[in-house]
Amino acid sequence: MDAPLVIRFTPDRKDYIRASRALAMKSTGFIIIAGTVILAMIAAAVVLILPSIGTPVWRNTAFVVLLVGAFYILYFFAVIPWQLSRAYKASAYLQQSRELTFSESGVTMTIGEKTSNLLWENFKDVIDGNGFYLLIYEGENRVYPFIPKDAFTTEASEEAFRDVMAAKGIQIKKRDARF
Secondary structure, three states: OOOEEEEEEEHHHHHHHHHHHHHHHHOHHHHHHHHHHHHHHHHHHHHOOOOOOHHHHHHHHHHHHHHHHHHHHHHHHHHHHHHHHHHHHHHHOOOOOOOEEEEEOEEEEEEOOOEEEHHHHHHEEEEEEEEEEEEEEEEOOOEEEEHHHHOOHHHHHHHHHHHHHHHHHOOOEEEOOOO
């Protein structure tokens, strides 16, 4: 690496929402719970649509399962974004500009007056979502820096970022993060 790659940006609330969803979709526990809830909701809908299946107790249980599933979906798509939006508005720290400097030894992340040095060996991978990159760092502490794609001033700067990741053996995984 000749000269360090420096990326500067100021995140907005949508960046935090997209990053939190991408992080949830990376979590095996979340995927298992979401899959179980969806399957349970399908089974509950079948029980309610076809009255010949099951007993009245099954129908009551199916109704409760649908309510719990609807709450789970509402929580993921509405409550979490609302909470993140409120936290963003209330926290000057979340609104501060960031600077990520990619050097031979690692990544120096500066947020306001605080600086953290992240070593390359602790980066697990990078998620390429729609409109951002989410870096997965699991060192002494787990850190999930994100970079909105509009932080790259040119296509060449984004390509330089991808080249740095490839040179360090860090895989960039494409994730569809529309929701």
